[in-house]
Amino acid sequence: MVKLKVTTVGSSAGVVLPREVLARLKIEKGDTLFLTEAPDGYRITPFDPDFERQMQLARQVMRARRNVLKELAK
Numbered sequence: 470m471v472k473l474k475v476t477t478v479g480s481s482a483g484v485v486l487p488r489e490v491l492a493r494l495k496i497e498k499g500d501t502l503f504l505t506e507a508p509d510g511y512r513i514t515p516f517d518p519d520f521e522r523q524m525q526l527a528r529q530v531m532r533a534r535r536n537v538l539k540e541l542a543k
Contacts, residue, residue, distance in 0.1 A: 471489075473485070494515055503516065
């Protein structure tokens, strides 16, 4: 467990992530993070959950329409 303190950032509030957390998330200063609500609280992730859902749907279509896509690629 990592305890974070809310601090003032300009006229807003923010938290500082420890270097170990940044390394584990594979993020650097300036990267975008996504905060999503989860059943047990909130989740912070570097991955866009909406984009991931769109990619899952695209994979399903590509799998189902493989032959059509091969023909279009010619």
